[in-house]
Amino acid sequence: MSEPSSVLTVPTDGAGRTAGELLDRKDVAVARVNGELRDLAHVVAEGDTVEAVPYASEDGRAVLRHSAAHVLAQAVQDLFPGTLLGIGPPVKDGFYYDFLPERPFTPDDLAAIEKRMGQIVQQRQRFSRRVVSEDEAREELLHERFKLELIGLKGAESGTADSGESVEVGGPELTIYDNLTGDERTWSDLCRGPHLPTTRDIPAFKLMRTAAAYWRGDQANPALQRIYGTAWESRDALKAHLTLLEEAEKRDHRRLGAELDLFSFPDEIGSGLAIFHPKGGAVRRVMEDYSRKRHEEDGYLFVNTPHITKEDLFLTSGHLPYYADTMFPPMEFEGSNYYLKPMNCPMHNLIIRSRGRSYRELPLRLFEFGSVYRYEKSGVVHGLTRVRGLTMDDSHIFTTREGMGEEIRGVLDFILGLLRDFGLTDFYLELSTRDDSDKFIGEPDAWEAATAALQEAADASGLELVPDPGGAAFYGPKISVQARDAIGRTWQMSTIQVDFNNPERFDLEYQAPDGSRQRPVMLHRALFGSIERFFGVLLEHYAGVFPAWLAPVQVVGIPVHSDYDPYLLEVGERLKAAGIRVEVDTSDDRMQKKIRNAQKAKVPFMLIAGGEDVEAGAVSFRFRDGTQDNGIPVGEAVERIVQAVRDRV
RNA sequence: GCCGCCUUAGCUCAGUCGGUAGAGCACCUCACUCGUAAUGAGGUUGUCCGCGGUUCGAUUCCGCGAGGCGGCUCCA
Numbered sequence: 220m221s222e223p224s225s226v227l228t229v230p231t232d233g234a235g236r237t238a239g240e241l242l243d244r245k246d247v248a249v250a251r252v253n254g255e256l257r258d259l260a261h262v263v264a265e266g267d268t269v270e271a272v273p274y275a276s277e278d279g280r281a282v283l284r285h286s287a288a289h290v291l292a293q294a295v296q297d298l299f300p301g302t303l304l305g306i307g308p309p310v311k312d313g314f315y316y317d318f319l320p321e322r323p324f325t326p327d328d329l330a331a332i333e334k335r336m337g338q339i340v341q342q343r344q345r346f347s348r349r350v351v352s353e354d355e356a357r358e359e360l361l362h363e364r365f366k367l368e369l370i371g372l373k374g375a376e377s378g379t380a381d382s383g384e385s386v387e388v389g390g391p392e393l394t395i396y397d398n399l400t401g402d403e404r405t406w407s408d409l410c411r412g413p414h415l416p417t418t419r420d421i422p423a424f425k426l427m428r429t430a431a432a433y434w435r436g437d438q439a440n441p442a443l444q445r446i447y448g449t450a451w452e453s454r455d456a457l458k459a460h461l462t463l464l465e466e467a468e469k470r471d472h473r474r475l476g477a478e479l480d481l482f483s484f485p486d487e488i489g490s491g492l493a494i495f496h497p498k499g500g501a502v503r504r505v506m507e508d509y510s511r512k513r514h515e516e517d518g519y520l521f522v523n524t525p526h527i528t529k530e531d532l533f534l535t536s537g538h539l540p541y542y543a544d545t546m547f548p549p550m551e552f553e554g555s556n557y558y559l560k561p562m563n564c565p566m567h568n569l570i571i572r573s574r575g576r577s578y579r580e581l582p583l584r585l586f587e588f589g590s591v592y593r594y595e596k597s598g599v600v601h602g603l604t605r606v607r608g609l610t611m612d613d614s615h616i617f618t619t620r621e622g623m624g625e626e627i628r629g630v631l632d633f634i635l636g637l638l639r640d641f642g643l644t645d646f647y648l649e650l651s652t653r654d655d656s657d658k659f660i661g662e663p664d665a666w667e668a669a670t671a672a673l674q675e676a677a678d679a680s681g682l683e684l685v686p687d688p689g690g691a692a693f694y695g696p697k698i699s700v701q702a703r704d705a706i707g708r709t710w711q712m713s714t715i716q717v718d719f720n721n722p723e724r725f726d727l728e729y730q731a732p733d734g735s736r737q738r739p740v741m742l743h744r745a746l747f748g749s750i751e752r753f754f755g756v757l758l759e760h761y762a763g764v765f766p767a768w769l770a771p772v773q774v775v776g777i778p779v780h781s782d783y784d785p786y787l788l789e790v791g792e793r794l795k796a797a798g799i800r801v802e803v804d805t806s807d808d809r810m811q812k813k814i815r816n817a818q819k820a821k822v823p824f825m826l827i828a829g830g831e832d833v834e835a836g837a838v839s840f841r842f843r844d845g846t847q848d849n850g851i852p853v854g855e856a857v858e859r860i861v862q863a864v865r866d867r868v
Numbered sequence: 869g870c871c872g873c874c875u876u877a878g879c880u881c882a883g884u885c886g887g888u889a890g891a892g893c894a895c896c897u898c899a900c901u902c903g904u905a906a907u908g909a910g911g912u913u914g915u916c917c918g919c920g921g922u923u924c925g926a927u928u929c930c931g932c933g934a935g936g937c938g939g940c941u942c943c944a
Contacts, residue, residue, distance in 0.1 A: 323873090324872085429939085430871080431940060432939065437941085444871080445939070477879075484935090486934075489935095490934090490935070490936090544869095545943080562944065564944095593944090597869065598869065598940080598942090599941085599943075694944090807899095808907090809906085811905065839903080839904085841904060845905085847904070
C-alpha cells in the first residue's frame with residue numbers, strides 16, 4: 220500500500236540520527252523501521268530501512284488515536300484522581316480507554332474531560348519511550364492493579380495480537396511512555412507504543428460517549444467505564460466522520476420505520492417482536508414475492524413446517540443441549556415438552572427422510588419462509604436487525620459429495636444475483652474454516668473437500684475473499700457474503716454453510732446408481748438471513764427512498780382542485796389495474812400540502828392534475844427530486860410507471 | 869444477562885424546588901377550492917411506563933419491575 224520509493228536505506232552518515240530527522244516531512248506520524256512501526260525519535264543504524272507513515276494512513280491513524288487515548292487517560296486522572304486505568308487501544312474510527320472510576324462518568328464529565336484534553340494537547344507534551352524491567356514496572360505501577368495484571372500476562376505470554384492488550388504489553392520488551400512537559404514527567408503509562416512526537420501533533424479529536432465494558436472482555440471481571448473518542452488526521456477528516464455519523468443516524472431504520480409508518484415494536488407484544496404496518500407489509504410482500512419467483516425459477520421446492528415441535532426433534536438434531544438458553548422455554552402438555560422452533564433445518568430433514576430418496580432427485584433444494592423464535596438476551600435486541608421472532612428465507616440443499624462443488628457455485632451465483640436485484644452491488648466474501656480445535660466434528664477429508672468447494676466457488680465469483688480461520692461452526696465450514704451499503708457500512712448478509720452433522724444425526728440417505736446407500740451433503744443457505752433484518756438493511760441502504768418497485772406507495776394522485784378528484788380517481792383505477800400501488804389524495808388539504816406530504820412519504824411518483832391536464836387527457840409528473848414532466852397523456856404515464864417498476868429502478 | 873443513561877398526548881419535546889400538566893405536528897369539525905414542500909378558525913387527546921413505599925398529598929423522592937438507548941458479552 221505504500222510506494223516503494225518512500226522507503227530509504229540509512230547511509231553511513233545517517234546512523235545515530237532519528238527517524239524523524241531522516242524523513243523530515245510534515246505529514247509523517249510515525250516511521251516504519253525495518254518493517255516495525257517506531258517513534259520518530261527512534262535512533263536508526265546504518266543499513267536500516269526507514270519508511271514514512273503519514274497521518275492519513277491506516278497505521279498513521281492508529282498511532283494518532285492511540286496517542287489521543289493517552290491524552291484521554293491523563294485528562295481523566297487529572298480530573299478524577301484515584302481512577303484506575305484499564306487499556307486504551309485505537310479501534311476502527313477512533314479509540315477508547317477503560318477506567319475504573321470512583322463513580323460513573325456523566326455527560327458533563329465528558330465535556331470537562333474533553334476540555335482538559337485540549338489543554339494537554341496545547342501543552343505540547345512529548346511522548347517519551349522508556350524500557351523498563353518487569354520489577355521496575357511493577358513498582359512504578361503498584362497502584363494500577365489492571366496494569367499489574369497485564370504485566371503478569373506478558374510474563375505468561377498469553378497476550379494475543381488483537382485483544383487490545385497488545386498495545387500495552389505486546390512488544391518484545393516492557394516499555395513505559397512518559398509524557399514530558401519540558402523536562403518534567405507529567406504522566407506515564409505502560410505502553411508498547413509507538414506514539415506521535417508530542418500531544419500537539421494530534422490534529423483533531425472528539426470524545427463520543429461513555430459505555431461499559433468488562434475488564435478483558437469477560438463478564439466475570441469487574442465492569443469498567445469505557446470512554447470512546449474519535450481522532451483524525453485533520454479537522455476536515457474529523458468533520459467528514461461526524462457528518463457520516465449524522466447521515467447514518469438519519470438513515471437509522473428504527474427511526475425511518477416510525478417516520479414512514481412501516482413497523483413498530485409494541486410493548487404489549489414484547490421486546491424484539493415486530494409488527495409490520497400496511498406500508499411495511501407492502502414492502503415486505505414485494506420482497507417475498509420477488510424472492511419466491513426467483514427461487515421457483517432456480518429449481519427450489521417450496522415447503523411449509525410448523526412453528527412448534529416436541530423436544531425430541533431438537534434432541535435428535537443436537538441443538539437443545541447447546542442452545543437451550545437461547546430458546547424460549549418449553550410448553551408442557553400431553554406429556555411432552557413443545558418448543559418454539561429456533562431454526563427450520565430439523566423439520567426439513569424430516570421431509571427428506573419421509574421416504575426413500577434417489578440420486579436422481581439430487582440436488583434437492585427445499586425452501587421456506589420459516590418463522591423462528593430465539594430468546595435473544597434483553598441487552599442485545601436491536602431494531603429489526605436483532606429480534607426474537609424472525610422469518611428466515613431458509614433453504615436446505617441436499618446433494619452428493621461429488622455434486623457439492625457445482626451446487627455451491629450455483630448457489631453463490633444465485634445469492635449474488637438476487638442481492639444485486641435488490642440494489643446491493645458491492646460485496647466481499649468471508650470463508651470460515653476450522654482450525655486444530657477439537658470442537659469440530661466430521662472427518663478431516665470431508666472438511667477439506669467442503670472447504671475446497673467453498674474456496675473454488677469464492678474464486679469463481681471474482682470477489683475479494685477474507686479468510687476466517689477457526690470461525691466455522693462445529694459442524695462445517697461456511698462462506699458469508701458481506702455487502703457494503705450506500706454509505707460504505709458493511710453488513711453480513713447471506714451464508715452458505717456445509718453441514719456434516721445433520722445428515723448423520725438424522726441418518727439421511729439416498730440410493731446411488733450402484734444401488735448402495737449414501738449419505739447426502741447438506742447445505743444451509745439463508746439469503747436475506749431474515750426478512751426483518753434485510754428489510755432493515757435495505758431501509759438504511761436506501762435511506763427510506765425505496766426504488767419504485769419496492770416503494771410501499773408508488774404513486775400519489777394530487778388534484779389541483781377537488782373538481783379534478785374524479786379524473787384522478789379514474790387514473791388511479793387504471794394504475795391499480797396495471798398492478799401499481801396508488802393513492803389519490805382527495806383530502807381538503809391544499810395541493811402544496813399534499814405535495815409536501817407525498818414528498819415526506821418519499822413516494823416515487825406524484826401525478827398532479829388540474830384543468831389543463833384534464834382538458835388534454837394528461838397528468839403532470841412530479842418526481843422525488845423535485846423535477847417534473849408536465850402534460851403527459853394518461854396512457855403514456857401509466858406505461859412509464861409500469862415500466863419503471865418492471866425495470867426495478 | 870451485565871454496566872450506564874432514559875421513559876410526560878399518536879410523534880418530537882417543555883414543565884411541575886411534592887399541590888394530578890403544556891407547545892408544535894398529527895387527528896376531528898367548520899370555512900376556504902387554491903398549479904408544484906405547511907390556508908385559516910375552533911376542538912379532542914394523557915392511569916405523566918407499571919407496582920409498592922415515604923408523605924396530608926407522588927408524574928416529581930425511594931425501592932422493585934417492564935420497555936427503550938449506548939456499550940460489553942453473545943449471535944446455531
